[in-house]
Amino acid sequence: MNKENSNRVLKISILRFDPNDPEDFPHMETFEVLEAVGMTLFIALNDIREHQDNSLKFDFVCRAGICGSCSMLVNGRPTLACRTLTSKLDEHITLAPLPLFELIGDLSIYTGKWMRGLNKRLETWIHDKEMQLSIDKLEEAMDPDLADEIYELDRCIECGCCVAGCGTIQMRPDFVGAVGLNKIARYHLDPRDKRSDEEYYELIGDEDGVFGCMTLLGCEDVCPKDLPLQSKIAYLRRMMLRTGMKS
Ligand code: SF4
Numbered sequence: 001m002n003k004e005n006s007n008r009v010l011k012i013s014i015l016r017f018d019p020n021d022p023e024d025f026p027h028m029e030t031f032e033v034l035e036a037v038g039m040t041l042f043i044a045l046n047d048i049r050e051h052q053d054n055s056l057k058f059d060f061v062c063r064a065g066i067c068g069s070c071s072m073l074v075n076g077r078p079t080l081a082c083r084t085l086t087s088k089l090d091e092h093i094t095l096a097p098l099p100l101f102e103l104i105g106d107l108s109i110y111t112g113k114w115m116r117g118l119n120k121r122l123e124t125w126i127h128d129k130e131m132q133l134s135i136d137k138l139e140e141a142m143d144p145d146l147a148d149e150i151y152e153l154d155r156c157i158e159c160g161c162c163v164a165g166c167g168t169i170q171m172r173p174d175f176v177g178a179v180g181l182n183k184i185a186r187y188h189l190d191p192r193d194k195r196s197d198e199e200y201y202e203l204i205g206d207e208d209g210v211f212g213c214m215t216l217l218g219c220e221d222v223c224p225k226d227l228p229l230q231s232k233i234a235y236l237r238r239m240m241l242r243t244g245m246k247s
Pocket residue numbers: 155156157158159160161162163178179182222223224225226227
């Protein structure tokens with residue numbers, strides 16, 4: 001139901017905590033905000049910071065679902081706050097930081113550190129020794145359908161929602177998550193990447209990789225970019241099984 005014209009007073013309960021303050025402890029704090037037409041959680045949080053508590057910490061950069069910095073738990077579900085209209089929510093809203101990532105304070109988390117570690121571990125760049133040796137070498141034209149398929153997977157904004165929505169990571173802290181598996185699927189599809197299936201097997205052919213995924217499906221449910229995570233994980237699992245049987 002669209003509640004945009006109801007002049008509601010929203011009650012926004014926020015999990016507050018400053019991990020750098022030894023005196024502080026995690027606690028909920030509730031703010032009242034008069035809802036405006038077209039209000040997003042970004043606008044509501046700015047309203048709170050401007051008029052009620054300028055110490056409230058949260059992250060926003062693009063406000064357009066592109067940078068991935070505003071991910072948080074909205075009523076317990078990982079999502080992007082800048083793309084969430086308050087009119088789609090009941091008047092009592094609960095906000096908390098995404099779990100599993102380093103907490104900076106309140107709703108602000110450090111996903112960049114986790115993502116950098118993942119990218120380093122999975123070597124998420126094109127591996128082509130010949131291309132590196134010859135800067136004059138022209139890139140071969142790519143089939144447009146394949147380019148589209150790769151572009152689709154490149155739309156990941158590293159927001160961390162799929163990581164927060166996956167039960168496996170709670171049990172296996174080194175699990176690469178749907179974000180990591182999506183990246184590997186992207187590079188495996190790319191004909192410019194010359195890594196062999198065996199080299200990919202080294203990266204994700206274990207329980208911290210594709211065999212750790214228990215098909216819980218939370219990742220695809222919460223991905224704000226609607227990436228086809230399930231089909232790509234299934235594709236990798238088939239590829240890894242074939243490679244594992246050969247070796
Ligand atoms: Fe976010 Fe989706 Fe990328 Fe996961 S796969 S980090 S949910 S955009």
